[in-house]
Amino acid sequence: MKILIAEDDLSFRRFMEKKLTAWGFEAVIAEDGNEALQILQSDDSPRLALLDWIMPGLEGVEVCRIVREKKEEAYKYIIMLTSQRRDSDIITGMEAGADDYIMKPFKHNELRLRLRAGRRIIELQNELLAARDMFRTKASHDALTGLWNHGEIVEILSHELARAKREKNSVGVIMADIDFFKKINDTHGHLAGDMVLRLTAGKMLSMMRAYDFIGCYGGEEFLVILPECSLEYASAFAERLRLSVSSDSIDTPEGMISITLSFGVAASSNDRLKDAYSLINAADKALYRAKENGRNCVEVAPADGAMA
Template sequence: MRVLIADDDAVARRLLELTLTKWGYQVVPVAGGLEALQALEAPDAPPLAILDWEMPGIAGVEVCRRSRKLAEGRYTYMILLTARDRKQDIVEGLQAGADDYICKPFDNYELQARVRSASRIVELQSELIASRDALEVLATHDSLTGQWNRRAIFDILSREISRSKRQKAPVAVILADVDRFKHINDSYGHLAGDRVLADIAVRMATGLRTYDSIGRFGGEEFMVVAPECDKAAAHCMAERMRSAIEENPVRLGESDLKVTVSLGVASGGAALPDVQNILLRAADAALYRAKQKGRNRVEVDDQDAVAESDANYGGMVFNPPKTKA
């Protein structure tokens, strides 16, 4: 474990460094409070810090206080090391954000015990953060395809629309539906259907820009959110995805299964009223036309797309469309 030590006394700092190194810790030594604060703000900041109270520039107690205010999503266990032993000093240090307090001159056995205790807490914190991150992935990603789930892709669309309003740029929505997916499930089994969905999701994601997003919209349907993408560019993007899926059959055991998708494209300026529902309904109407015209094709919303979707959905908030097959 990496440990930051900050002490302006070169002899005391060296002694502490040698002691901690002997116990198996990786030591990051600095000579002042400003250096300590910079080290704690770094992306690879040590998870444990031992700070001398009295230092030039910024005192150790102030380093604690500022570090706690600046911390985002991570926690550094901080121990204050000082000759001050009055109760009010201890209280001040703990209220500033220190987790523990050791008086100088320190006793090696006490220091070792407190650092070990701090290490256990840091390790527990790391486990909790890993568990939290894993839960966040489960809450926002589709377990089958690994892409964003319905709620997450809707949140992304809302954020991109808000951003596009500030930048006065278009946002594109692409809805893709696997053709004759029910037939695939009925003929090859649901495990094969799962394989098809997972494979298609990968191929679609491969053709996106780094700032585009794809999510499983429901069943065999996917949604792509493409910021700063006009209708023509979105059409090209959808056509690349369609072609990549058509030209590369899905491997099922010893055989290859040719799979195709139909896609509906809509793009518009975020200044439109209720733009999210307008885009979704227009993309869905375009997807419906792609199915009607023979499947395995891309259709782009036209001037009648919104009116058509209004007729289908009665102007209500968009919900998952019925299976299009």
């Protein structure tokens, strides 16, 4: 774990660097308060800090106060090193946001124990953040494929449509459906069907741009959102998806399974297709027509969203 040492005394700084390295820390050095603040506000900054109270530039207590005002999610555990012994000074340091303080001169084992407590607090917060992120992912993603779930992908579409309206852009939408998926489940079993869903989702996801979105709309249906895309581009992209997915069979424990997909495409290029429901409905009708026309093809909704 990285630890910041902010200390203007060269000999003491070198001694602390050597000692902390021996205890398994990666020491980051600051010679004054301004440098300490810059390091603590940088990307991938140390989560543990030893700040001398009295330093050139900003004093340690001021560095601590500024860091706390930012209210970062990744908590920084700050220990003040001080020769101040008045109760009022100690209270000032703690009110500025210091987590602990240690009086100079101090015993090495005392500092080591306090650093151990600080490191444990940082590790516990990391575990809490990881658990929170895991629950967020479970709430917003499909458990089988890892794609956005139905509610999230529709919400994303609403946000993208609102942004497109402000910026006078178009949003392309693709509805994709695995052909004869029930037959795959009936013939090869649901475990093989699950693998088909998962690997198909992964292949399509790999073809997305960094700012595209794909989610599970329901069953074996996928919804693809293409910001800043015309109807023509969305249609061409759907065709690339179709060719890519159908070009290789999927290797499952039940044997190789060949699959195809049908696609319906629409775009928010006019007032009639201006909300998520209308756009999805237009793409879904185009998908239905692709199914009627023999599957394994791309059908495009008319520019006005109407379908015969």
